[in-house]
Amino acid sequence: MSTPIYLDYAAATPLDERVFVVMQPYFSEKFYNPSAAYAAARDVRRDLDEARHRLATSIGGKRDEIVLTAGATESVNLAFRGILEPDNHIVIGATEHAAVRGVAAEYQVTYAKSDAKGIISPESVAAVLTDDTKLVSIAAADSELGVVQPLAKIAALLGEVRRDRAKRGINTPLYFHSDASQAAGAIDLHVARLGIDLLTLNAAKCYGPKQVGLLWVASHVTLKPLIPGGGQERGLRSGTENVAGTIGFARALQCAIKDRHSESNRVRRLRDQLQDTLVTALPDLVVNGSQKKRLPGHLNVSLDGLDAERVVFRLDNEGVQVATGAACAANKGTRSNVLTAIGLSDSMADGSLRFSLGRQTTDEDIERAGNLIVDAIRHEATL
């Protein structure tokens, strides 16, 4: 059988060859502990600082605003626990990933509703804000539909709320965090333009190494430490630094940003072609989520009554790798909170498939996969 066609870039991305190349020396001759005193270790420290600087400037931030973490989940945990006390009120989007919902459950959390297209509007956030709300967290784009959220508009709303609080003598601060793991390389990540205070990014979602992430923390925000110890990452997150991982992350993010326009256009064209093939051949198929505000590589569809899991296994046998939704949720057999949030019935949610395209997806892949997907859905739908 030929190489499988991978259409699950939202779950994992392969390490870019350009990234691997810059990481490799830090596994071998540059293995030094960056806190050691000799020149070779100081060189490694300098390389690490330089990578941190490049990560920061890639998103319009400053080097000292970057906290390196072991992936997105830890970054989100640091943001929430760094800011909040146990009784604090917070608002998160109804379509947030488990990484956000998990830590949010430790606080007084209210979900901002999604509309039927998967969009969390400023109005929906405003409806659940109280004078006690200390943190709002909305992903830049969710991982299942790939719907891109109006962060700048929500930020503008939160700015008004802050001014109104100040006017009324209410001192509770209001922070805005966004998990942009899924959106890196597809949207403008400039933190000032997004209007946020804290940003989570994940190297593993943009062709960088696994278990490498960051939290960007605007300089006016003071966090409590998540992991005390040797005092690395300004004491917020101790542990000998992952030099190879950080160097690789910086390269991966730079590549993603540099290629953003051309690659988004290319992937969007292929995704639209796949969508056309599917909806033309299967008139009852519904495309989930906003088709206007959507990551270029995402396509999420439902067919009422379809057993999507069976389609995934059938397609796998045919050499096409797709998902029913977020990998960590799919693995546990729980129904997607995202599909429920946009109002899908259980039988529509259970009949949904996520296709996510990426850097190695070709025209030939999409042509072949399109036909195989249509056949698989037809076969399972008529069983």
Place this chain on the structure above:
Amino acid sequence: MSTPIYLDYAAATPLDERVFVVMQPYFSEKFYNPSAAYAAARDVRRDLDEARHRLATSIGGKRDEIVLTAGATESVNLAFRGILEPDNHIVIGATEHAAVRGVAAEYQVTYAKSDAKGIISPESVAAVLTDDTKLVSIAAADSELGVVQPLAKIAALLGEVRRDRAKRGINTPLYFHSDASQAAGAIDLHVARLGIDLLTLNAAKCYGPKQVGLLWVASHVTLKPLIPGGGQERGLRSGTENVAGTIGFARALQCAIKDRHSESNRVRRLRDQLQDTLVTALPDLVVNGSQKKRLPGHLNVSLDGLDAERVVFRLDNEGVQVATGAACAANKGTRSNVLTAIGLSDSMADGSLRFSLGRQTTDEDIERAGNLIVDAIRHEATL
């Protein structure tokens, strides 16, 4: 100049070529998210589980007792926070690493004293135990002197204390944790023989990848989660798994255990040779810590009034990389808690150097380094 002689293996170890080889496929063709449903991802899940199994059996544990973490500091944090409530009393050794002291400071902590040789005796632990003590944490060996602690004897004491508590109707559990990061590959790590409930290991200290570690948790111990989210690592520590890192860690630990006897003997002989050279040439030099209960690669010496930092820089210029102590502490200019704990005066502590030998240290290295170290100390001592 020729390749520098690296004598700081306690700070960082280079990635073993045998480890890199098994990791590499998981960066490229096996990059899949192990929670995805298709066969290729399930294969990755199987490889991950198998590596977890090998990590467990390497220390005499079971697969389900292993929690993979991003290094030792996180592992220690998970152990402490997973067991303890904020007001709990705990006991840690006076020579513990910052990774333990950092999280310990969040609780009611008492330090078990070290003797002048760096040994934390069962008596010293017994002296500070109360009926409220919930956790005792003693490193298998400290990172500065490399003194190996009598864990099995301390475990026997704690067993008596538990039985005594039970007899008196006291229900407070008493757990025994050990950070064995520094000792992996040099001592017997079998958890039942050590008599512990929780064990921390770090891949980066045994020629494995950086930011990869584990917490072994005996099946009778129930932990609270450290990082909630997607539910990986049985919900204790969420985040897409570091497959390459885990595969590499398993290989690194297996190599370390397999080569333990031969490599310990080889390194010990070289270390003893270096020690002989130094104490013969420099009669006022004091060897710190137990010379009997010591990791084979460690040598820590002091000369009263010496500016050890200057020696480090001088030796670096001569092509010998050594340390004054733990890298994270040295970097902050704070005096070593280990040297203070064994009763060294400030001028002795500031005049101390740590040499740590490892897998790539050769006879020629030690011969050349010995002379260079003697010259450097002589030069600085007479300034």
